[in-house]
Amino acid sequence: MGDMEAQNATFHQSQEPEVPAIFKKANRIITLKFEDVVYKIKTQKGGFLSTRRSSKTEERVILKGVTGVVSPGEMLAMLGPSGSGKTTLLTALGGRLGGHLGGTITYNGQPFSNPMKRNTGFVTQDDVLYPHLTVIETLVFTALLRLPNSLTREEKIMHAEAVITQLGLSRCKNSIIGGPLLRGVSGGERKRVSIGQEMLINPSLLFLDEPTSGLDSTTAQRIVSTLWELAEGGRTVVMTIHQPSSRLYYMFHKVLLLSEGNSLYFGKGAGAMDYFSTIGYAPSVAMNPSDFLLDLANGVYSDDREEDRVAVKQALISAYKSNLSDKLKEELNEMSNQLSDGTGHKQFDRWCTTWGQQFSVLLQRGLKERKHESFSGIKISQVLVVAILSGLLWWQSNAHLQDQIGLLFFYSGFWGFFPLFQAIFTFPQERMMLTKERSSGMYRLSSYFMARTVGDLPMELVLPTIFVIITYWMAGFKSTAGNFIETLLVLLLSVMVTQGMGLAIGALVMNLKSATTLGSVLVLTFLLASGYYVQHVPAFIAWIKYISVSHYTYKLLLESQFKSSDTYRCGTNTTCLVGEFPAVKIVGLDQTAVSIVALFLMLIGYRLIAYVALMRIGVPR
Template sequence: MAPDIEAQTNKKNTDTESPGIFMKANRPVTLKFEDVVYKIKTKKRVLLDRKAKSEEKVILNRITGVVEPGEVLAMLGPSGSGKTTLLTALGGRLGGWLGGRITYNGRPFSNAMKRNTGFVSQDDLLHPHLTVTETLVFTSLLRLPNSFTKEEKVEHAEAVITQLGLTKCKNSIIGGSFLRGVSGGERKRVSIGQEMLINPSLLFLDEPTSGLDSTTAQRIVSTLWELANGGRTVVMTIHQPSSRLFYMFHKVLLLSEGNPLYFGKGSGAMEYFSSVGYSPLVAMNPADFLLDLANGESSDDHKHEDQILVKQTLVSAYKCNLADKLKAELQEINSNQFQDGCEDKQFGRWSTTWWQQFSVLFKRGVKERRHESFSGLKIGEVLVVAFLAGLLWWQSDASHLQDQIGLLFFLTGFWGFFALFEAIFTFPEERMMLNKERSSGMYRLSSYFLSRSVVDLPMELILPTVFVIITYWMAGLKPTAGHFLHTLFVLLYSVLVSQGLGLAIGAMVMDQKSATTLGTVIMLTFLLAGGFYVQHVPPFIAWIKYISLSQYAYKLLIGSQYKPDDTYPCAGAGGLCLIGEYPAIKQVGLDGQAIGVVALAIMLVGYRLIAYIALMRIGVTKKVS
């Protein structure tokens, strides 16, 4: 089968002469891993004394192997066998303690190696509203170094589109769970294309054929075979490949509960297991047979054997027949060494400047976020509430002072909650994407955070502006440009603060349900202490108002409409009373407006600073020891 594949590959390379993913690898990489061990701590409850006892669980147990340039290594095994953990460890993305030795051309993982490595996760993490072209172009602009011009980066992305067979769908959006877009196979090719833009010498793929039909899976694996044929080292996990795919793998690693059962040529797997006493009685897919063995299921000749015994027998057979030979093979291979560490000096940590990252992320964010921020449902919600509030408070005047104050507090509460919940889901929803892109070294956290904040500014401020324009004039608040602009400024100011609080809660909790609950409790507490519902707060709990953004926003909104020497109709002497003496306003006070502005400014910066610090906990891959 291999000669036929090679002939097809050569024909394809002849037909497609544009530069791109099928060019030779820049720096061939030999990947060696020896006695790799990975353990995690778990808690086991002891029934007698009801104490939680910590114990270690072995995920990977002394895994050894080598993959050379031009080879495809397929890691097989049932669910929970450790395939993805090993792939993540080999890709330099596994945090925690990792035993053993992993080298790339004889050296440990480094920035240079990171920039020369592609990693395709099992889940296709792509922005649903971007087209195929936009997805690859933005990735190219972020990941390719400045030795390429902007035009060359765009051309490189277009070449990848052509060579991955994505031309027909290049202007189609990616789509998602509730948004129709490209097919599953096309999504997978886009994910592979994102990694191939940097022309990596080492490519890792986690279940690249998962959820695909046999024909599409064949195309994906054929593409990977061609990539390896260009001098790349390809490592992939795969669950249950067809026999046609199985024989395309140069090497196969079979895992069972973290233990290696076989490592060697794919074509020699059946012969090896036959030599240790396990062979199928009828012709069958080699991958199915290997998975049966990894699960402890043997042929009819061994049906009396216990599953655990089968696994133990195969583990022992591996140690006796393959382990020593494999280690000897690793010693014989002379890896291509980096010369004097020059490549580490050549590659900095980032491919592009901070400003380039900010600009690209800003443009990408605008294209992606505009669909969410200006959805018909959201616009309809704001318009309905705006007109309803305008009708309920229709042309209220100074004689309805309590009603006007109630409207101002309603503005504080409604937009406090609205902005909070718009922002609270931001980072939990983007956590996996942030992890993926930051692990690839695409951009700095600071450029991402600032671009994300700036992108949201116009989108988050337009709707409250429309709301105020409608409600303000319908409700009969002071009809002067100065008062209107003052009210609008205060509301937008409070919206930004509420947004910052939402970002901070989302970044700290990183769970949508928990973040929603916490955000609701905090905002309700702020509203209760805002000075409208309760005017005589007990001293032991009065401190809450000093950290309540609702209280400061409400105070500033009152100050935008009234001055201490303003009057309103009352039953007192002369029929007029000072606004500042009105009980509901006196409790909050018309003085101290500057303090309110400063307090909100501190919150505006402080909440975002908390969000940024919380984000520093994620999105950065820990170095493997």
């Protein structure tokens, strides 16, 4: 009997852990008001067979004048079927929705601002996390980026540890997050890590999109209990949730019920059933309030006939406008005179940390996350196999000028494709993470871009170096250190330029299928125009070689091995000048400086294009 009581005590203790002292009270209190919020999008009208000329653009209204208020210490749950506008409204309230947004949204009577962003946490429905980082690494890196410099590094790490304790993640703190193809923590633990990232800043205003989606009832209860405790500390908590259990439902201070963008109810969660009973909609049997509310939002009350569903929805919309809408707007008007913004006495810097700190943390995080991918056995094996095979095919080919020229062109071709397609995947794969972290004001785009670029250099430079070391000596190129170093440096410069082109294509297109297609076309075009395959290019298309990475790389590789005065055996007891060899003459062994300058301009230019393209990603307003 004593053991059973001890187990029950342990269970309840795990269900409702004590909140660490740093999370007991909000930094400041925020009252969120939203009045007559309207959101419209434009959609293309027409089916698969419709032509561009016949298809028309129509305007679709997602939110139709939604109004409400959430005060400090309250937790608002937004209920409604799929497509009712819950997530759209949440995104708008969180300051992350652009486009045709109408109405008024204020925070302590003020519009959304950078100081407000610093006090706002936003948890998306999909858990956007790095799969190879552990739980503790994920939260520590977030703490180092999002917490202000008024805290020391040790204090930031203590905050991460406190969040882990609060969310019950101590057992899995050293486990990797995992992903679709990588075994890691469970779905519930992953969701708690996402919530923990926002709790780190001790937000005064916390938004959560479906925080209990896909979780078992016990885990869902724990998460909502934690959010309720955070609200008790003076925070304003707003969430969307789909069919919560009855014990979860009664934890919500306020409920907003939406149907096709219309409000059907806004008020105390405990008073919803009474309200619908007074207007003639009462459940015939005892049932979970959220199930009954969702049935009403779908128009289901007495039977399943479609015409009755439409009538039920219209009746509920009319009842809301008659009974609740005017009273709610009066309440908002009365509160407007009492609200004062709490940011006036305290100035906030644009960023929590310096550029150097952001770069350092992002570089460390990037190296930890991508080391498994960058130096994977498959990539290393691929380069080694191609290098050894190339060395065997061109084994000691120094007596055959055409063969050596062919190997140099293969250098430019292989290392034109390989780094390009590695880089194309970079930003499309990180788009969701970049959007999430930039929207929360975690770091500057420039610090992220530089950290990502520098972090990729080991992978981009080590493998081509190994490739050259293997093939150079097997093929019998000139054995002097100067020729070897010159060949290696030219190839490494070419690799960095090609990587930059891949980054630019990926950032511009942001669609892997389209980006790889465009990249293939560009590389093949540059290879064809480089001067190896076609020696007599028509004048009207010859200009392509001046923008071709392969052309300049091929030219510099030739110059690293040959001089115009070098000779080769062109017949029995006959030697000829290398500079007069047809395949060399068409490219030329002069204007070395021009080729180097051209590659450096491309090195900078492609990265600038990628950076400017990435500026589209982030906060919509």
